[in-house]
Amino acid sequence: MGGYGDVQMIDENGLRMDGRSPGDIREVTIETGVIPVADGSCRMTWGTNEAIVAVYGPMEAHPRKIQRQDRAVLDVAYNMAPFSTTDRIRPGFNRRSREISKVTKDALESVVMLELYPRSKIRVTIEIVSAEAGTRCVGLTAASVALADAGIPMTDLVVSVASGKINDVVVCDLNKEEDNYGEADLPMGILPNSGELVFLQMDGDLSQEEFSQAWEYNMEAAQVVHGMMVEALKGGGSQ
Amino acid sequence: MSIPIVPKLLRAHLSDLSANNARIDGRSQWEGRNLVVEHSILPRAEGSARVRMGDTIVLAGVKFQIMQPYPDRPNQGGLMCSADVRPIAGRNWEAGPPSPEAIELGRVVDRGIRESGCIDVDSLCIIPGEKAWQVILDLFAVSDDGNLFDAFALAGIAALRNATVPAERFEVGEDYALPVSKTPIMCSYHKVGGRFVYDACSREELGGDERIHITLGDDDNVHSLQKGLKGIFSPEEFSEIMTNARERTKELRKIVDSM
Numbered sequence: 314m315g316g317y318g319d320v321q322m323i324d325e326n327g328l329r330m331d332g333r334s335p336g337d338i339r340e341v342t343i344e345t346g347v348i349p350v351a352d353g354s355c356r357m358t359w360g361t362n363e364a365i366v367a368v369y370g371p372m373e374a375h376p377r378k379i380q381r382q383d384r385a386v387l388d389v390a391y392n393m394a395p396f397s398t399t400d401r402i403r404p405g406f407n408r409r410s411r412e413i414s415k416v417t418k419d420a421l422e423s424v425v426m427l428e429l430y431p432r433s434k435i436r437v438t439i440e441i442v443s444a445e446a447g448t449r450c451v452g453l454t455a456a457s458v459a460l461a462d463a464g465i466p467m468t469d470l471v472v473s474v475a476s477g478k479i480n481d482v483v484v485c486d487l488n489k490e491e492d493n494y495g496e497a498d499l500p501m502g503i504l505p506n507s508g509e510l511v512f513l514q515m516d517g518d519l520s521q522e523e524f525s526q527a528w529e530y531n532m533e534a535a536q537v538v539h540g541m542m543v544e545a546l547k548g549g550g551s552q
Numbered sequence: 553m554s555i556p557i558v559p560k561l562l563r564a565h566l567s568d569l570s571a572n573n574a575r576i577d578g579r580s581q582w583e584g585r586n587l588v589v590e591h592s593i594l595p596r597a598e599g600s601a602r603v604r605m606g607d608t609i610v611l612a613g614v615k616f617q618i619m620q621p622y623p624d625r626p627n628q629g630g631l632m633c634s635a636d637v638r639p640i641a642g643r644n645w646e647a648g649p650p651s652p653e654a655i656e657l658g659r660v661v662d663r664g665i666r667e668s669g670c671i672d673v674d675s676l677c678i679i680p681g682e683k684a685w686q687v688i689l690d691l692f693a694v695s696d697d698g699n700l701f702d703a704f705a706l707a708g709i710a711a712l713r714n715a716t717v718p719a720e721r722f723e724v725g726e727d728y729a730l731p732v733s734k735t736p737i738m739c740s741y742h743k744v745g746g747r748f749v750y751d752a753c754s755r756e757e758l759g760g761d762e763r764i765h766i767t768l769g770d771d772d773n774v775h776s777l778q779k780g781l782k783g784i785f786s787p788e789e790f791s792e793i794m795t796n797a798r799e800r801t802k803e804l805r806k807i808v809d810s811m
Contacts, residue, residue: 395692
């Protein structure tokens with residue numbers, strides 16, 4: 314969160330700088346099968362965010378000490394390409410991407426039916442090639458599409474959306490400027506069929522009422538995006 | 553990259569094909585795969601390109617930083633080129649610090665672009681001895697089905713030729729197009745089944761021997777060469793490759809220059 318700026322980001326009609334209403338999400342496109350050499354893949358754009366995800370496996374897990382006798386291990390890596398942001402990111406170790414990799418893995422492990430593939434490994438690689446705001450949500454959502462594209466059984470897809478607060482107004486899916494001046498951020502990973510959660514983070518300052526509103530926006534947006542994910546998986550492309 | 557187990561059957565198969573003047577994917581000896589080059593496809597990069605050669609897909613992104621010129625070259629900016637092949641690009645590529653293969657890729661592409669002199673480092677100077685532009689070209693593999701070298705080199709020069717120097721953002725004047733005066737092009741040849749072929753796919757790389765990379769400039773001048781992997785080649789073989797590279801680089805240069 315960039316702190317409490319005095320920048321006005323909601324106009325007199327209650328619209329945001331990019332013309333959206335508080336509950337609207339940015340434009341989303343989803344494409345599967347974008348990496349010919351991978352077992353499953355997905356390219357997802359969300360505003361000017363772009364994530365590319367590859368899934369390899371189930372394949373042999375080695376070294377053998379990482380194997381689990383009763384289930385597959387899930388190897389999840391989230392990374393931002395050096396040219397994905399305004400200031401270049403130096404490649405290499407990075408605490409932020411390690412944390413996001415971990416929480417993404419925790420979310421995906423909750424839905425992937427790992428017990429079907431004992432002693433094997435499933436590798437999920439999330440690369441952000443263009444970042445705006447909310448890359449962890451785009452990465453997690455795209456990863457669940459890529460896993461489905463690879464034909465790996467899951468109990469549900471995961472839709473990840475964030476809502477936040479700008480100028481004391483709760484809004485869904487913050488863009489870059491809103492994120493810079495935003496006062497709160499609540500990303501959630503939602504199972505669209507049951508409404509249950511597998512991923513939750515929050516930072517900032519929200520009253521109980523604002524929190525409920527943000528929660529509600531995320532739940533509604535998840536249904537919209539879920540429809541597009543299903544279309545993309547059925548047809549190989551969606552708007 | 554983990555060392556793939558080279559199946560003897562694949563090698564034998566490639567030899568048989570080669571004896572019949574055929575290739576595993578039906579191409580002729582000097583035929584490249586379907587090529588698509590696009591530029592300005594990444595919203596956060598000052599210059600970018602996507603190259604698709606068959607099932608090999610790569611991205612290139614150009615970013616700028618302001619650097620202090622080196623004391624011995626106070627009037628020059630810098631060019632940096634780095635390649636990363638992350639696990640997204642194929643099941644044999646692993647996470648971690650760049651592998652020797654990825655470092656070789658970056659360095660060979662870098663030499664071709666740098667030595668061609670297509671970027672005038674003197675023009676990158678802002679205030680002598682104090683401020684100069686550092687151009688950073690990042691090459692990123694999305695899908696590795698062989699010959700990342702040529703794909704990287706092509707994406708790299710296409711991205712540079714369409715890059716904008718973000719002077720306004722750094723408050724040192726107005727934005728302008730990065731001057732790139734030449735178009736160095738790389739062509740790579742792999743020895744498969746005892747003969748060299750152009751633009752090997754991953755199965756040919758897996759069951760092949762040495763590879764040779766040639767970068768030629770606008771006037772056919774040679775700017776970089778690299779021989780990789782175990783293998784022996786004769787001067788006759790090399791001259792055959794060079795003849796082919798002269799033709800092929802011209803075709804590719806036309807595509808890049810017309811963008």
